[in-house]
Amino acid sequence: MLNLLVADGNDRDGRARHTDATGSTSAESYAAILGEIARARGGAACTCTLVSPADADAALPEGTELSAYSGLVMTGSTLKLADGSPAVTRQIDLMRAALAAGLPVFGSCWGMQVAAVATGGEAGPNPKGGEYGFARDLEPTPAGRAHPLLAGRPDRFDAPAVHGDAVLRLPAHATLLASNACSIQAIAIVHGPGVFWGTQYHPETDLDVLGIMLRMSAAEMIADGQCADEAAVAAFADDLTRLHADRAGHPDLLARHRLDAQILQDADRRREIGNFLDLIAMPRQAAA
Template sequence: MTNAMLRLLIADGNDRDGRAKREAAIGSTTSQAFAAVVGDLAPEAACTLLNPADAVAGIEAGLDAYDGLVLTGSTLRLAEGGPAVERQLELMRAALEAGLPVFGSCWGMQVAAAVAGGEVGKNPRGPEYGFARRLAATGAGAAHPLLAGRGHAWDAPAIHLDAVLSAPPGACVLAANAVLDVQAIEIRYGRGLFWGTQYHPETDLDELAAMLRLTADDVVAAGFAADLSAVGTYADQIAELAGDDEAIRRHHAWHLGFGPDVLEAEQRRREIGNFLKHLAMVRSHKGRERDRVAR
C-alpha cells in the first residue's frame, strides 16, 4: 500500500501513569505500538507522536500540518473527568472543527462521540476482555469504506469497560454485536470526519496477551475467568497464536474458534488500512485542487 508523504499525528490516550505502566508491561506505549502498525501498512507515512493528556501537548506545528489524526485507547474514563480528559476532548474538537480526518479506537471513539453529543458510559451489558465476538456490519456499514474487506461477521481484539451507549446526532453506526450496539461509527462534526471502532484493529496478538495479563484482576472480577492462573493460560494461548509454531497455532485457533480475521495481520488491521487509504485519497484530492487553483 502506498501512502507517500502522509503526515499522521498519533495521540496517545493515556496519561503519564498509564503510559508508564503499559510500557513497563508491554515494552511500548500505545502510540508507539500504533505507529509501528502504520509503518507496516504505509512505510512512507511520517508519524508524529503526541501525549495530549499532558499539560504540554507538544504539537510543534499546527493541525493543518497533518493529513490525519489518530487517538488511541486509554485507561482513562470520561466520567472521571479532569485535565487529562479535558485536554483530549479539546484536541478532538479542534481537529474535527479544522476539518482533519480522525480515526480512534476504543477511548478515541468515545472521545469523538462525547465531543459530538453522544452518550458514553459503562456498558450495561458488560465489558469485553480479549475479543469482541461476532461483529457484524449494519446496513450502512456494509457499504462503508471503513469496513471494506470485512466479511459478514468477524472477531477483533477488544478490552473495554466503557462504550458509546448512544450515538451522536447524525452519526452513522457501522457495526455492532450482541454486547454493544455501537462497535464502529462515522461521525461528522464541524468540517471534520471521524471513523472509529470500539474494538482494537491495531492490536497485535502478543500485545493483546500482555494487556490481558495487565488487566487480569479485572478479567476475573468480570467473571470471564475463575482466577488469575486461568487468565494467564488464556493469554499464553493468544500469544502463541502469534508464534512461529504452526501446529500450536492451528491447535489454538481450533480450540479458541478463531479464523483469518484474527490470525492474519492484514485482515485484523483492516480498518487501519482503510483509514490510511482514505487519507491518501483526501491528500491526492487536495493536491489536485491546489494545482487547479494555481493554473
C-alpha cells in the same frame, strides 16, 4: 509522504505502565503499525508526530497547525470518560479541534469513545459488561456493509478487544456501522468539516500484545466473570502469544478460543486502519 498525528490516550502513569509491560507507549506502537500498513498499502512513507493530550504541557511542534497533518489517530487508554478529569477533557478538546480543522480522524476503543462524547454523544461503563480478548460476532449494519471503513470485512467477524466502557448514545450526524450483543462497535461521524471513523475493538493490536493487555486487565476480567482466576487469564494470554509466534500452526488453539484463522493475518486484522489511510488520509495528503 503521509504526515500523521498520533495522540496517546493515556496519562503519564498509564504510558509508563504500558511501556513497562510492552516496551513502548500506545502511541509508539500505533505509529509503528501505521508505518507498516502504509508501506504495505502502496509503499507510502509515513511520518508520525506523537502527542500526549492528557498532559497539561502537551503541544504540537512549534509553528505547526492541526491542518498540517493528513490525519489524527487516537489510541486506547486506561482512563475513564466518566471521571471528567483535566486529562480527559483535554483529549475531548483535541478531538473537537481536529474535527473543526477538517482533519480526518481514526480512533480505537478510547478514541471512539472520545469522539462520541466530543460530538454530543455519551460513553461510560457498559451495562452489558466488558469484552476482554475478543469482541465476538461483530455484524455490520446495512450502512456498515456499504461503508468504506468496513470494506473487505465479512458479514460476521471477531476482533481484538479490551474494554469495560463503551459508547452508550450516538451523537447526531453519526452512523452506526457495526455492533454485537455487547456494544456499539464501529461508527462514522461527520462533524463540521471533519470526519471520524472508529472502532470499539483494536484493529491495531497484535495477539502477543493483546495477551499482555489481558494480563494487565486480570482484575477486571475476573470481576466481570470473563476468567475464573489469574491462572486462567495467564493461560489465555499464553495461548495468544503462541498463536502470534506461529501463525501457520496451532489449529487446536484457534478451536479452543473459537477463532477463525483470519485473526492471525495482519492485513485482515488491521483492515479498518488500512481503509482509513487508503481512502481518507492518503487522498488528503495528495491534495495538499
